[in-house]
Amino acid sequence: MKVKTIFFSIIFIIIITGTYFLLNKFLLYPSEEKAMKELSYAQQYLSQGDIDKALNKKNIKINYLGFSGIASKFPFTKAGNISKFYAGICYYKLGDYKESIKMMTSFSAKDEILSSMKYGIIGDAFSQIKNKKEALKNYIIAANIRENEITTPLYYYKIALLNFYMKRYKDSKYFLKKIEKKYPFFLYKKNIEKYLMFIENKL
Template sequence: MAETKDKATVPQPTKDFDLEKSMHKAEDFFYKNKNVISIAVLAVVVVVGGFFAYNRFVKQPNENKAQEMIFHAQNYFAVDSFKLALNGDGNNYGFIQVADKYGSTKAGNLAKYSAGVCYIRLGEYQKGIDMLKSFSSNDLLLQPTAYGLIGDAYMELNKADEGIESYKKAGHYNDNELTAPVYLFRAGQALERAGKSQDAITIYKEIKEKFPTTNEGREMDKYLARLGDVKN
């Protein structure tokens, strides 16, 4: 006797896709929601167009203007005329004015860094700290240097804990041999002066292990021995 198939296992024919009906549904949806759709499309156009317009007519002109304005301040800075570099000479902007007016530009951001350095060189340490904290960069040398300068300023204000943390931040920003061992060493020295010998030993060992060929790295055995951590 021939076997009968279980009806439940027999695939049922699918209904043909009704393109015309689907199109009508899409049209109905559009007409019912055309105001919302039009506003959404317009919003996208405005945002995209506004972005390009902002870059072309606002951002780039401001960048160019900031570059022009910072030029004279940089010249004063190069010859250690820090007051003129900071405040301008009456005819040309100083770093403060460039930072205030064009702070969102690359040149304006650099002006914040330079203004911070000027303040520190003029002995206005807290103003230098505040200005350098407003500076931000992805540059592998400039950003850790800014952190290190903040550490210097805190030490001048007798705020050792803040200074040590800033030095560590500078030293750990990246492992380049130009800034990292310098600021880690300053952190170690500050820890020694604060009576935190074990913490200083930890920092000195880090310098020795990570940067053995630098000036700081070659000197670490001496500093470790001074703290009683003698090389075997």
């Protein structure tokens, strides 16, 4: 009985491994090549500042997909995945914040900086549609994915500003002080000083 179980387990592993190999070789790899080619076209348009053509939601050219098309046609490829990130940025720039959130949420980020940016953009989009609770939640995630000199103080700053405009001055002060103490070379250092002075007068 045990020999049979072991035998069938080995056969099962061989089938799974073989299926993965065939899928990768004959389906995913050619798809990845096609998706990468399409991605390069979309990136060219984005680098030129032509967001509509880069996204190509309305199929401006018949034989050209754009970030939107790549993300939907090749969702399981690396190019398809990164296209979701680019599409999220494009939708945000075009003012379609709900679609931006949808695209960014579906984007899988392994890189910590990209992951931080993902949640930061989601936070920005929620902020634009006046959902402050979700905006704060995503800014906090973005700030704490990995502490660094670029994204951490930036998203602490956004958390502080959002709390400030919500008149939650103690919370705002907490994050502003955090930046002041840990990130003395932060780009908006002078603004932090101004906000802190205002809050001190309010409290």
